[in-house]
Amino acid sequence: MGLRVDLDLKSLVRTVPDYPKPGIMFRDVTTLLKDASGFKSCVERLAEPFRTAGVDAVIGIEARGFILGGAVADRLGTGFVPFRKKGKLPWSTVGQDYELEYGTDTIEVHEDGIGAGERILIVDDLIATGGTAEAAIKLVERMNGVTVGAAFVIDLPDLGGAKKIQQMGVPCYSLIAFEGH
Numbered sequence: 001m002g003l004r005v006d007l008d009l010k011s012l013v014r015t016v017p018d019y020p021k022p023g024i025m026f027r028d029v030t031t032l033l034k035d036a037s038g039f040k041s042c043v044e045r046l047a048e049p050f051r052t053a054g055v056d057a058v059i060g061i062e063a064r065g066f067i068l069g070g071a072v073a074d075r076l077g078t079g080f081v082p083f084r085k086k087g088k089l090p091w092s093t094v095g096q097d098y099e100l101e102y103g104t105d106t107i108e109v110h111e112d113g114i115g116a117g118e119r120i121l122i123v124d125d126l127i128a129t130g131g132t133a134e135a136a137i138k139l140v141e142r143m144n145g146v147t148v149g150a151a152f153v154i155d156l157p158d159l160g161g162a163k164k165i166q167q168m169g170v171p172c173y174s175l176i177a178f179e180g181h
Contacts, residue, residue: 009045010176012038013154024181027154029064029125042175043068046123046151047075049173053148056118057081059140061107061132062088064125068153072123081113081120083136094143098135107135109143116144126154127174128181130161137170149173156181 012032019026032038046068057079060069066082073080086095086106093108114120120140127133133150140147147170155162155174159181165172 007037007041009038009042009153010178013176013178015178025178027126027156027178029153032153033064033067039071042153043071043075045175046153046173047072049171050076050121050149050151053121054119055121055148057114057120059083059109059114059120059122059136061122061124061136065123068125069123072121072151076121078121081109083107083109083139094139096135096139096142098131100131107132107139109139111143114140114143114145118145119148120145121148122150122170124150124152126156127152127161127165127172128156128159130159130164133161133165133172134168137165137168154178 012035014028014031016026055076055078058069058073059081060066061083062085070080086108092111094111095106095108097104097106122136137147149171150165152174155177157177162172
């Protein structure tokens with residue numbers, strides 16, 4: 001089964017209105033992941049721009065980033081490192097706080113998850129305001145790694161996250177975009 005570049009990934013994403021609160025159009029990638037051709041095409045397209053970037057490891061951000069990041073790591077022939085919510089990893093961790101709409105949260109990685117100088121690709125399903133991706137980049141930097149890029153299935157450009165990541169000097173790549181929130 002080869003890459004189908006004509007496959008419309010956007011049509012495979014389910015939109016759930018008013019979730020998790022009124023006015024939000026939730027973009028659900030589980031329908032894309034369920035479609036074998038869609039999932040394969042998605043992983044190939046996420047990996048392709050970074051095939052020659054010398055990636056040492058792929059970071060996946062909890063939770064859908066685990067699914068996508070693991071598959072992209074396999075495609076690139078690299079290791080996979082999970083970035084989890086605070087308190088979910090079983091060993092010594094390093095964490096990074098980030099702002100939410102109401103309050104803060106923390107992502108963590110095992111203290112030996114990223115080595116000095118390692119070239120890291122960050123993968124997640126969606127970029128909105130960019131807060132989580134920004135925290136991931138800062139955490140990679142704190143561990144003396146180098147973020148070579150960030151790849152997302154979906155960009156919500158009206159919320160400015162991709163632009164924020166690019167302004168940090170990190171190439172930001174997404175497969176599809178949806179207007180609005």
